[in-house]
Amino acid sequence: MDLFVITGITKGLGYSINNILKKENKYTLSISRNIEVSQEYNNRVIECDLSNISQIIDLNRKFSEAITDNITRIVFINNAGAIDPIYKVGEDIDYENIVKHINVNYIAPIIITNEIMKIMNKDCRLEIINITTGAAERPLAKWALYSSSKKATKTYFETIKLEDERINVLNYDPGVMDTSMQGYIRKSNFPLVGKFREYSEEKMLKSPDEVAKDIMKRYIQTL
Ligand SMILES: NC(=O)c1ccc[n+]([C@@H]2O[C@H](COP(=O)([O-])OP(=O)(O)OC[C@H]3O[C@@H](n4cnc5c(N)ncnc54)[C@H](OP(=O)(O)O)[C@@H]3O)[C@@H](O)[C@H]2O)c1
Structure with missing residues (x-):
């Protein structure tokens, strides 16, 4: 049985991917800070604010409680992302917002992947679909956090792929989309x-x- 783990389903790209998964009756687990919205759409939901380090660490307990079925393949769609704060180096900025940004874009995907690997049996495969960005390859002034955190996550996934042959990684750059992030x-x-x-x-x-x-066409239907 396949399990789709997806983050950031309340709006934007994650909402659209999740809608297709639902229509195709895929078995899904979403990780979201908005539990009401997520429960309407997903078979299972873990509540987590991905900017909050204590909540991310608590995934350890919540993951083992949420997954009990016999899963042979897990598709992790790493979609939730933050672009704020956009600022110039040296500006007076609330450092907590820097930590929150790194937690969402970099720390949370690392810990989620680790939790997934812990519950996988030896025959289970993991496909990671990492939603990346052109900014990870072509830095933009004042986007230092976003460019570097997205690049770091991409590098992390490419590295763990070398460590375990059950892992496959697909990096997908969606281009410029009409979402609240663009607003x-x-x-x-x-x-x-x-x-x-x-x-x-x-x-x-x-x-x-x-x-x-x-x-869906490129990756999920052909997996
Ligand atoms: N939009 C673009 O042009 C563009 C271009 C290239 C790459 N991307 C990438 O595409 C992905 C999706 O972006 P989007 O444009 O669809 O963004 P979006 O409309 O802003 O949606 C972001 C999603 O991430 C979730 N999220 C953000 N912070 C969270 C947190 N602290 N805890 C839990 N969930 C959180 C949001 O949930 P809440 O409702 O709880 O906030 C929302 O569901 C991102 O990885 C982004 O980097 C976007």
């Missing part, structure tokens, strides 16, 4: 913000539904 970017202050405003004005943003269909 936040357009309202921010950084040198290339005009370009992002233009993408929206010129209707160049991809819909998250279209991107989710592409992910």
Whole structure:
């Protein structure tokens, strides 16, 4: 039996992917801080604010309680992500927001993957679909946290793939999508913000539904 573990299903790309999984009757476990929304859509839900380190560490207990079935393949869709804070080095910034950012984009996927590996039996496979970004490869001024945390996560997954042959990793860059993350970017202050405003004005943003269909077609249906 396959299990789909997915983060960030309340809106944006994660919402669209999760909708398709639901329509296709896939067995899903979502990890979300918004338990009401998630319970409507998923077979199982773990409540966790991925920016909160104590809650991330507590996944240790919650994972073993949530997964009891005989799973032969796990697909982990690492989708939840944060772009804020966008700031210039040296600015007076609340350091807690830096820690929260790193927790969501980097620490949480590491610990979730570890928990998944702990419950996998020797014949179970793990497919990690990591939602990455062009900014991980092409840094943008004032996006240092986002570019570096997304790159770090990508490197982490590529490294653990070398450690266990049951792990396969697919990095997927969705391009520029019409989600609340883009809304936040357009309202921010950084040198290339005009370009992002233009993408929206010129209707160049991809819909998250279209991107989710592409992910399903390329990866999930062929896994
Ligand atoms: N939008 C783009 O143009 C774009 C481009 C390249 C890559 N990406 C990547 O695509 C992925 C999805 O982005 P999106 O545009 O769909 O973003 P989005 O609309 O802002 O949605 C982000 C999702 O992550 C969840 N999330 C954020 N912080 C969380 C936290 N502390 N705890 C639990 N869940 C949290 C949100 O849940 P809540 O409702 O609880 O906040 C939401 O479901 C991200 O990894 C992003 O880096 C996006």
